[in-house]
Amino acid sequence: MSPAAVGLQQLPHHEEHRQAEITVVQFSDEAVDKIITRYREMLRPADERVGEELRGWLMVLATLTASITYAAALNPPGGAWQADDAANHFVAGYPVLRDKSPWRYFVFYYCNATSFAASLCIIVLLAVTKLFTETKIMVFSVLVALDMVGLAAAFVAGSSSSKWFTAFNAALMICLVVLFLFWKRRCLMVGTCCLKSFKQLVRS
Template identity: 55%
Template structure:
């Protein structure tokens, strides 16, 4: 291909050169894939938790105790915890399905604003998953606080680790040019 033709391919497309547009499209495709994986896992987990709530179901009627077969045990034992579990789990399930449906339409995730909206929705999805886990797996309020703190610390550690790894990869890439293709840093 002639240099003039190559240069014409890099001419502006909607205000940006084609290399930047290609890189942006690649990032969109990769983000779409990751969001789809997270949404699919969240939908699977919440679907299963909806069919088998924490504590299971009563197996037989007991009029004296006030429960009926097929009702969730947690609902009769600690209704507030069951309600919290139910709403968090339902929110996570529905947001997962919404994310998957939106990701199937390519025009929805073509702009950065829409991708950020999908990422925020994914955050709501994951926060609802943590809320359902806390409500369904702990008995005492102190345990709930511990799980929330652990989840928050883990989230911050992952973000910090991403920043540290970026610097580590950049350092090695500058020092060892022979490892250029090994590190995902420019």
């Protein structure tokens, strides 16, 4: 018999009872629940966890954009006429920008409305979507792109007071879009290379 087994046999009865109490305390109901919850979280599919994170980010983005575009529609850049002016054909409550710069107003209006509609579509689709498939992710990607492009174009049209400011804001937005597309393409290329390397490693 090993020395460890002899030592265990020689433990007094109260020492054994004490060891049992320590074991019970260490594995109380609360501790067991925490362990079970942790392992359940670890065993959850990765796609499900990613889907929940994506749902949260999309909901925040759509809610924020919908709030911004809704407020901008009710209070357009430049405000509204406070009184009628028959001589200049100004009507109280109508946007000042529409009479001062019609093309800027219409660009702002349609882009802002497009962004608002895309945000509402994202919120509604998130409410009825439980699982994210490749097709649904593609739909959400298109809606998010439409949402952001509309918001950026509305900002350019509404905040530019001259042609130079309009050109500068438009160039800035185009540069940001190009950088994003370049980064997205680079990520796809890296992901494809990693996938090919992994497949070659598995086959070898």
